[in-house]
Amino acid sequence: MTDAATPAIEMRGICTRFGKTVIHENLDLDVRRGEVLALVGGSGSGKTTLLQEMIMLREPNAGSIRLFGEETVNASTPVQERLRQRFGVLFQQGALFSALTVLQNVGVPLREHTRLENSLIDQIALLKIQQAGLPAESALKYPSELSGGMIKRAALARAMALDPQLLFLDEPTAGLDPASASAFDELVLRLKQWLGLTVVMVTHDLDSLWLVADRVAVLAERRVIAVAPMAELAKLDHPAVRVYFEGPRARAAQPKSALT
Amino acid sequence: MKQASDIAQLDWDAERIQCRGRWTVDALGAVAHKIESWTGPTGATVTLDAGAVTALDTAGAWVLRRLQLRAAGQSEVSKIEGLSAPFADLFARVSEMGEAQLPHVSQLSGLAQVGRQTWTGLENLYCFMSFFGAVMARGGALLLQPWRIRWRALWVDVYESGVMALGIVGMLSFLMGVVFAYQGAVQLKAFGANIYIADLIGLSMTRELGPILAAIIVAGRTGSAYTAQIGTMQITEEIAALRTIGIDPMDLLVIPRVLSLCIALPLLTVFADVAGIVGGMLLAKLQMGLGFAPFIDRLQEAVSARSFLLGICKTPVFALIIAMIGCYQGFRVSGSAASVGQHTTLSVVQSIFLVIVADAQFSVLFSWLGI
Numbered sequence: 247m248t249d250a251a252t253p254a255i256e257m258r259g260i261c262t263r264f265g266k267t268v269i270h271e272n273l274d275l276d277v278r279r280g281e282v283l284a285l286v287g288g289s290g291s292g293k294t295t296l297l298q299e300m301i302m303l304r305e306p307n308a309g310s311i312r313l314f315g316e317e318t319v320n321a322s323t324p325v326q327e328r329l330r331q332r333f334g335v336l337f338q339q340g341a342l343f344s345a346l347t348v349l350q351n352v353g354v355p356l357r358e359h360t361r362l363e364n365s366l367i368d369q370i371a372l373l374k375i376q377q378a379g380l381p382a383e384s385a386l387k388y389p390s391e392l393s394g395g396m397i398k399r400a401a402l403a404r405a406m407a408l409d410p411q412l413l414f415l416d417e418p419t420a421g422l423d424p425a426s427a428s429a430f431d432e433l434v435l436r437l438k439q440w441l442g443l444t445v446v447m448v449t450h451d452l453d454s455l456w457l458v459a460d461r462v463a464v465l466a467e468r469r470v471i472a473v474a475p476m477a478e479l480a481k482l483d484h485p486a487v488r489v490y491f492e493g494p495r496a497r498a499a500q501p502k503s504a505l506t
Numbered sequence: 507m508k509q510a511s512d513i514a515q516l517d518w519d520a521e522r523i524q525c526r527g528r529w530t531v532d533a534l535g536a537v538a539h540k541i542e543s544w545t546g547p548t549g550a551t552v553t554l555d556a557g558a559v560t561a562l563d564t565a566g567a568w569v570l571r572r573l574q575l576r577a578a579g580q581s582e583v584s585k586i587e588g589l590s591a592p593f594a595d596l597f598a599r600v601s602e603m604g605e606a607q608l609p610h611v612s613q614l615s616g617l618a619q620v621g622r623q624t625w626t627g628l629e630n631l632y633c634f635m636s637f638f639g640a641v642m643a644r645g646g647a648l649l650l651q652p653w654r655i656r657w658r659a660l661w662v663d664v665y666e667s668g669v670m671a672l673g674i675v676g677m678l679s680f681l682m683g684v685v686f687a688y689q690g691a692v693q694l695k696a697f698g699a700n701i702y703i704a705d706l707i708g709l710s711m712t713r714e715l716g717p718i719l720a721a722i723i724v725a726g727r728t729g730s731a732y733t734a735q736i737g738t739m740q741i742t743e744e745i746a747a748l749r750t751i752g753i754d755p756m757d758l759l760v761i762p763r764v765l766s767l768c769i770a771l772p773l774l775t776v777f778a779d780v781a782g783i784v785g786g787m788l789l790a791k792l793q794m795g796l797g798f799a800p801f802i803d804r805l806q807e808a809v810s811a812r813s814f815l816l817g818i819c820k821t822p823v824f825a826l827i828i829a830m831i832g833c834y835q836g837f838r839v840s841g842s843a844a845s846v847g848q849h850t851t852l853s854v855v856q857s858i859f860l861v862i863v864a865d866a867q868f869s870v871l872f873s874w875l876g877i
Binding site: 331344345349356359360361362363366368369370372373374376377382383385386388389390391408409440441442 | 539569603611842844
């Protein structure tokens, strides 16, 4: 077992290029165990690319990424397979398999990676569906019959199927109405408290940033220019950071205590 | 590889159930199986000792809860002892959630299922007939006002479905001509009737093979593309967007496709006829030593303009079938990406089926008319 003190994710000297366009240059980032880290940055700043590199869908052109202390760049297939079982990913559009019911969707990782009996898998999947805040009746529905908020919850249930220690959320509240979005924020917080999850999320949602994130990493100029809790970021004077504090939307989202 | 402490374990004696090891989703298999066929302790009071559990996740907590419930069913239980604080917390939360039941789905009885399917079939037929009627009415109206037809979409589609298909249609018809001539050559040689190879190839290509071959290739190539294009537009709400902008999807997506295929398929068929005959002629030369000149002479006598035209006159009907079904199935797509695949398959199967049925009806009609 790896030492509990090693960060969940350690990224060092990451360089990413698309052709001649440089996206990341010598980027460093640590994600501590048990924290919720939000990744923010303007469009084109390479948030999604960075997330894809963390979840091993893409390899950086240079640099090292350690998940739970194990190197993932150029790792052998068995190592990658083992690491993949330790994290879950919620994709932006949910990415539920449209030919399967919600119950079957959540059961896919369980069937693939454990040797439990079918009835037990169904029961565990149902437990996860409830945990994600969906009613049991929705278990037999197909993704096309669900609303946007329910799709996100079902996708979260699938990401949580193997009880991962690390959860990646790509814009979890995008496209949700305010009530569903804040309900989803609370769900993420609750799951984090229950299960001691480490969460990395890409988000633009100012409310999520204040409510859910322990620390916020700001991507700009091809690197991470700051990693700090929102309240501390407020003191920074950088245009990429200021947009999260100035302007009517940003002011409305700030908790009263931060307005001094 | 795996040590005993790496998997979940379960032992019991008369009044104590002992849980040990990792109770996590990857290590639960054996224990979960044991609990299902549980014949545990029968003592009056039983203690559940989970002090030696080294790891617990939600799945593990759920199985532990199930164990507790089962044990409680047999004797007076049973506190759980020894769970360390974070595990006890998780266990309490999972226990709180209780055991949910899947909703019951009522299955239709055999007879009801037959009824349901018949009804769906009739409904489909009704929908297709309405679609057919709508296309005919709109198409007819547009033919009277040809300036309102979207000619650009039409010619683009003639290029896509006609010109681009020339290669494959020519290639396959040529090969078909070779294969037919080869089969015929063996028989005709036996009778010393070599020259009749021109009759065989000429008539079969122009009357049946050319039209059918071109129609099947177009159904697979273009009909499926129509369904996939319109189906994808349906899912991405492009069709709805067209409607709100005030463009009738029928005018933009259906009528030009139907008309373009009615132009392209007859032309492709002529090309298929020629390619097939060339294939047959080549084989006659190589296999039977029949020169090109006598072959063409004989061809002119055997294949009258009427036979050629009878073959061609079927093709607009085939084109209508393929384009209508392709577009219709596209509009039937709903919900998800998987639906596009299903309807594309349906579109190809149905159009090939109906093309062959229509061809059989033409044969009956022609022989009834004596032509």
